Amino acid sequence: MQRATPNQLSEIVDAVAGWQHTGGPVQLHPGDLGWNCSLGEQALVEALRVWTRDGRIVAAGMVDDDSGLIRMGIAPSLDDDAAFAAQLLADLSDPALSAVEARFGKAFRELLSGSGWVADEPWTPLSRDLTEKVDDSGLRIEVIDAHDVQDRLLQDRVAVQRAMFANSTFTVERWRAMAAGPAYRRARCLVGYDGDGNAAATVTVWSAGEGRPGLIEPLGVHKDHRGRGFGRAITLAAAAALRELGSSTATVCTPSGNHGGVAAYVSAGFRQLPDATDFRRPTG
Numbered sequence: 001m002q003r004a005t006p007n008q009l010s011e012i013v014d015a016v017a018g019w020q021h022t023g024g025p026v027q028l029h030p031g032d033l034g035w036n037c038s039l040g041e042q043a044l045v046e047a048l049r050v051w052t053r054d055g056r057i058v059a060a061g062m063v064d065d066d067s068g069l070i071r072m073g074i075a076p077s078l079d080d081d082a083a084f085a086a087q088l089l090a091d092l093s094d095p096a097l098s099a100v101e102a103r104f105g106k107a108f109r110e111l112l113s114g115s116g117w118v119a120d121e122p123w124t125p126l127s128r129d130l131t132e133k134v135d136d137s138g139l140r141i142e143v144i145d146a147h148d149v150q151d152r153l154l155q156d157r158v159a160v161q162r163a164m165f166a167n168s169t170f171t172v173e174r175w176r177a178m179a180a181g182p183a184y185r186r187a188r189c190l191v192g193y194d195g196d197g198n199a200a201a202t203v204t205v206w207s208a209g210e211g212r213p214g215l216i217e218p219l220g221v222h223k224d225h226r227g228r229g230f231g232r233a234i235t236l237a238a239a240a241a242l243r244e245l246g247s248s249t250a251t252v253c254t255p256s257g258n259h260g261g262v263a264a265y266v267s268a269g270f271r272q273l274p275d276a277t278d279f280r281r282p283t284g
């Protein structure tokens, strides 16, 4: 295991993108790295750990110091590799790492369970196939990509984010940090406006490249505009945007206790998949 370096960031994003496969579990995605880049590229790099084989990145982990969770992405070629799984587990011996998100990696998951790691909070993965055209959202949608940033749109993007999560610390500066990162090259922010021109909903969508699953992170509706179909509408718009970016499916994972979130995705045609739980380090 190595700590990432700043000049590795693009390579890590590309490696993580290459591990996404249609129909597979929703594991660490370039969008997760991209969203965390809003805290600054340096903070993201400091949070990243990489494993290499023959000079190629074959696994990556993103550490959240506050919660002690490391979110893992593993190359499909190592799914069944027991020796590699043992190396991963040994490398995660630091007790400050109290939980592991390992949604992929059969051998690693089996080893965690077999070593007494227990199920943590349940998350609900959801997925929508993008083969067919997505229904129109009915909202007026404005798109912000890295090359076309209008100040007014950006202010709306940030204002809705802050009004959808009470503890949000999102700012224009943080958006700019996110958009300057390598993952945002294949991402877009959407802002949805109601009939009176109010910015009511927003989402950021992240492609992992043509034919691979794209990720929604985050999505929400302004607290003053909920319960009027905007959650369903912005989800449809997100799916349509990912389809345009070439994604095979639109995927998302939300805490299973977020009943409104799950309901909004299902109402926009997402299939609810069985709960996924993180692994918590055994105590004692």
Ligand SMILES: CC(C)(COP(=O)(O)OP(=O)(O)OC[C@H]1O[C@@H](n2cnc3c(N)ncnc32)[C@H](O)[C@@H]1OP(=O)(O)O)[C@@H](O)C(=O)NCCC(=O)NCCS
Pocket: 164, 165, 218, 219, 220, 221, 222, 225, 226, 227, 228, 229, 230, 231, 232, 233, 254, 258, 259, 260, 261, 262, 263, 264, 267
């Ligand atoms: C989740 C959220 C997007 C829903 O937005 P909304 O505009 O109220 O949703 P809609 O009015 O479009 O409702 C869509 C569906 O979800 C259901 N729903 C919405 N909120 C719900 C809740 N709290 N509990 C249960 N069902 C709920 C609606 O009944 C509707 O179902 P239907 O289509 O079967 O009638 C909004 O509450 C939000 O922004 N929450 C904070 C951010 C968040 O959790 N984002 C999603 C996870 S990343």
